[in-house]
Amino acid sequence: MFLMAASIPTFLRPNCDHMSITRQASVDSIFDGDTFRATVENWQPVIGERMPVRIASIDTPELRSRCDTEVEREREKALARKAKQFAVAALRGAERIELRQIERGSFFRLVAEVYVDGESLGDKLLEAGLAMPYEEGGSWCGR
Numbered sequence: 630m631f632l633m634a635a636s637i638p639t640f641l642r643p644n645c646d647h648m649s650i651t652r653q654a655s656v657d658s659i660f661d662g663d664t665f666r667a668t669v670e671n672w673q674p675v676i677g678e679r680m681p682v683r684i685a686s687i688d689t690p691e692l693r694s695r696c697d698t699e700v701e702r703e704r705e706k707a708l709a710r711k712a713k714q715f716a717v718a719a720l721r722g723a724e725r726i727e728l729r730q731i732e733r734g735s736f737f738r739l740v741a742e743v744y745v746d747g748e749s750l751g752d753k754l755l756e757a758g759l760a761m762p763y764e765e766g767g768s769w770c771g772r
Contacts, residue, residue, distance in 0.1 A: 651729045654682070656720045662689030662712025662759055663751075664738070665720060669728065681738040682728065687751040687760040688767055689716075696770035705769045712759040719745045719753065 654667040663684045669677035690709035694702040720726060727744040734740035743750040754760035761767065 650731045651727055652731065654726050654728050656726060659713065659717050659720060661692050661709060662716045662754060663687055665716065667726070667728070669739075681736065682743070683734055683738045683740045684743045684751045684754070684760075685730065685732070685740050686742070686763050687754055688763045688769075689713075689754060689760045690769045694770075696768075701770050708759065708769065712754060715754060715757060715759055716750065719750055 652672070653670045655670070657666040657668055657679050659665040660681075665682055666679050667682050668679060671677075689712040690705045692706060692709040692713070694705040694709070696702045696705055723745040725744075725746055728739065728741035729744060731739055731741040745753075751760065755762070761769075761772075
């Protein structure tokens with residue numbers, strides 16, 4: 630039992646300080662501006678290989694827009710493509726990718742602050758106008 634608990638990443642164990650975890654990762658694929666798949670170094674494959682990762686505290690436009698009007702849908706999709714291109718360039722061009730303050734999110738994803746060569750990817754997306762602060766139920770429609 631002890632060996633099994635010791636092999637579980639800290640953030641999955643009850644009552645652990647998961648906020649202090651920092652792990653290096655390599656990117657396997659990129660879904661959109663705020664979600665990608667990564668392999669987390671030094672984690673068991675079942676937990677750390679090709680895991681979906683969502684960038685904490687931001688929201689980028691959706692490639693599958695649910696806006697009411699065609700104009701809003703096309704605008705959101707165009708921004709979503711730009712956000713994805715930005716993320717692809719940053720993640721693929723990075724020498725070092727770090728996941729910090731890792732938590733478990735919905736849809737079996739990890740939610741983490743993502744740092745690319747020491748700089749916050751979330752902050753860079755916000756500064757570029759390709760993300761907004763995450764808000765439950767928030768939408769890019771009408772923005």
